[in-house]
Amino acid sequence: MAAQFNDGPIDLSVLSKKDYELLFHQYYQWLCLQASKITGDWHAAEDIVQEFFTRCWQNRLSIQIKESFTGFALVSVRNSALNHLKKESTRLRHETASFNTIPDEGIPALPGQPDETDLRYLQLITAVNNLPEQRRKAFVLSRQQHMKYADIAQELGISINTVKMHLRLAYQELRSLLKIWAPFVLFFKIF
Amino acid sequence: MQQEPLHTDWERFIDLLEKPEGERQALVAALPAEDQELFARLLQMKQDPLLTGALQLDTAQAWKRSFTPVRSMHWKRWAAAACFLIAGATGWFFWMQTRIEAPRYQNIARELAGHTPSAKVQLITGVGHTIEIDSTGRLEEQDGTTIQLRRGEVTYKVSPGLAAQDNIGLINTLIVPRGYMYTLALSDGSKVWLNADSKISYPVRFDKGERKVRIEGEAYFEVVHNTQWPFKVTVGDAEVKVLGTSFDVKAYGKNIYTTLVTGSVLFTPPAANPVQLTPDHQTFFNGSSGVTATRKIIAGDWIAWKDDDLVMIKMSLAELAEILERRYDVQVSFAEEKLKDIQYNGALHLTGNIVDMLNNLEQTGNIHFAAKDKKILILPANTK
Numbered sequence: 001m002a003a004q005f006n007d008g009p010i011d012l013s014v015l016s017k018k019d020y021e022l023l024f025h026q027y028y029q030w031l032c033l034q035a036s037k038i039t040g041d042w043h044a045a046e047d048i049v050q051e052f053f054t055r056c057w058q059n060r061l062s063i064q065i066k067e068s069f070t071g072f073a074l075v076s077v078r079n080s081a082l083n084h085l086k087k088e089s090t091r092l093r094h095e096t097a098s099f100n101t102i103p104d105e106g107i108p109a110l111p112g113q114p115d116e117t118d119l120r121y122l123q124l125i126t127a128v129n130n131l132p133e134q135r136r137k138a139f140v141l142s143r144q145q146h147m148k149y150a151d152i153a154q155e156l157g158i159s160i161n162t163v164k165m166h167l168r169l170a171y172q173e174l175r176s177l178l179k180i181w182a183p184f185v186l187f188f189k190i191f
Numbered sequence: 192m193q194q195e196p197l198h199t200d201w202e203r204f205i206d207l208l209e210k211p212e213g214e215r216q217a218l219v220a221a222l223p224a225e226d227q228e229l230f231a232r233l234l235q236m237k238q239d240p241l242l243t244g245a246l247q248l249d250t251a252q253a254w255k256r257s258f259t260p261v262r263s264m265h266w267k268r269w270a271a272a273a274c275f276l277i278a279g280a281t282g283w284f285f286w287m288q289t290r291i292e293a294p295r296y297q298n299i300a301r302e303l304a305g306h307t308p309s310a311k312v313q314l315i316t317g318v319g320h321t322i323e324i325d326s327t328g329r330l331e332e333q334d335g336t337t338i339q340l341r342r343g344e345v346t347y348k349v350s351p352g353l354a355a356q357d358n359i360g361l362i363n364t365l366i367v368p369r370g371y372m373y374t375l376a377l378s379d380g381s382k383v384w385l386n387a388d389s390k391i392s393y394p395v396r397f398d399k400g401e402r403k404v405r406i407e408g409e410a411y412f413e414v415v416h417n418t419q420w421p422f423k424v425t426v427g428d429a430e431v432k433v434l435g436t437s438f439d440v441k442a443y444g445k446n447i448y449t450t451l452v453t454g455s456v457l458f459t460p461p462a463a464n465p466v467q468l469t470p471d472h473q474t475f476f477n478g479s480s481g482v483t484a485t486r487k488i489i490a491g492d493w494i495a496w497k498d499d500d501l502v503m504i505k506m507s508l509a510e511l512a513e514i515l516e517r518r519y520d521v522q523v524s525f526a527e528e529k530l531k532d533i534q535y536n537g538a539l540h541l542t543g544n545i546v547d548m549l550n551n552l553e554q555t556g557n558i559h560f561a562a563k564d565k566k567i568l569i570l571p572a573n574t575k
Binding site for chain 2 (some may be wrong): 021024025028029030032033036037041042043044046049050053054057121124125128140141142143144146147148149151164166167171173174175178179181
């Protein structure tokens with residue numbers, strides 16, 4: 001999906017279903033990421049985001065997005081995620097936050113507009129999705145800690161050197177978006 | 192090695208990303224300072240679980256799901272259990288006449304004071320060593336794998352010096368006897384809570400195709416979400432396949448109860464078709480008849496044991512007795528068969544002290560306990 005929406009006021013009522021699908025593709029993963037930060041549960045996050053898009057489509061004639069779809073979507077999804085969380089028991093929320101791999105960044109007091117980190121995540125996801133298909137696949141596979149380059153090569157039916165080339169090009173492409181990760185804390189995860 | 196105009200050695204970066212942590216730290220230290228910084232950011236970005244999770248999502252699939260008329264899942268969670276006990280009696284009788292050899296059984300406080308479980312939690316390692324776990328601290332096996340023990344938990348941290356391949360294939364078994372419960376953290380970050388009288392066999396390091404463990408007894412899992420790396424639990428001849436989720440498997444006898452809390456699992460009974468589970472549902476596999484049935488339940492009721500809470504829903508005293516036997520490593524018998532049918536509804540927090548527990552249960556007014564060593568006898572209330 002190469003087309004991108006310029007973020008700004010948008011009138012959903014004039015969109016065709018196909019256009020709406022493009023919008024969905026552009027924002028889905030990022031909105032799920034944002035929701036999962038709150039819910040700690042990717043399945044719940046996906047449900048919340050899907051429901052958001054379904055609702056928006058159903059109400060597209062009456063929705064007015066004055067500033068940007070990004071901000072509008074983020075606030076809606078965060079609200080839903082917080083509501084979902086409230087319905088859970090306190091203990092289960094605590095357990096979910098401690099035991100899964102999502103870093104516990106705390107629950108935002110108000111579902112506000114996207115900050116720099118949020119936007120970087122969106123840019124990164126967009127950039128990865130815009131990579132040529134083979135490169136994108138190599139990049140996504142390489143994030144799995146159990147996949148070595150030899151494994152990726154086998155999975156994609158290419159040589160290890162080609163895998164490395166893809167990764168090198170992918171990282172070079174993404175380097176300008178790396179600002180949000182702190183440079184001085186050399187944080188290495190144990191695999 | 193190719194040099195970029197900015198002197199960044201990308202080839203080297205790519206190679207470094209694949210190295211195990213210990214080796215990598217030393218090699219990164221040898222890079223020029225500015226490269227070290229860039230590499231550190233790159234590495235963090237690569238490992239960022241939020242990004243990894245997001246990029247795994249199948250957007251096309253999600254679009255199809257959203258715009259097809261299927262009701263979205265309704266997530267229910269269990270609210271904190273009320274700590275009250277209501278006894279509902281069915282088949283409760285006054286038995287004045289019969290008394291079972293009373294002199295042999297004494298006051299429970301005296302007989303059970305200082306009762307402790309007879310066996311210890313044991314870890315049988317992949318190279319055949321048996322380690323008894325009764326203390327906290329760090330235990331190092333001779334093959335170099337470090338096992339970290341925390342108050343009631345066992346965590347595996349693979350020694351940095353060890354190459355990735357060295358540990359594949361080593362299977363450890365954790366045995367949790369009656370009277371104990373234990374928590375284990377697996378090498379992928381998933382957590383397993385084991386109930387009393389349970390066992391788990393697991394690889395010290397998961398292989399890249401799938402994550403597979405085997406259990407006996409009862410275990411509650413919280414599995415790290417990874418759609419590319421399925422997680423499977425074998426229990427007897429059945430299998431539970433998982434996609435990143437939390438669920439409980441209970442298999443003390445021939446019957447298997449699989450309860451889903453969040454996510455999605457596929458339960459495959461022996462020689463039968465798989466059954467898909469949604470949250471707050473449970474499949475019950477009858478080991479004798481071979482029949483599998485699914486029903487809606489409140490998942491929280493079935494995983495309460497991991498917090499040492501006992502949730503009783505029309506629970507017979509016979510079943511309660513079995514639970515107490517496993518939880519405290521005692522033997523329970525009934526002075527009269529009719530007592531087995533007394534039903535309980537409610538929730539209790541189980542304490543470490545069995546005498547307190549039994550006193551609590553006596554409050555219901557229809558039973559009385561007596562004990563001899565670790566044998567407990569249940570008598571009708573008015574027996575002295």
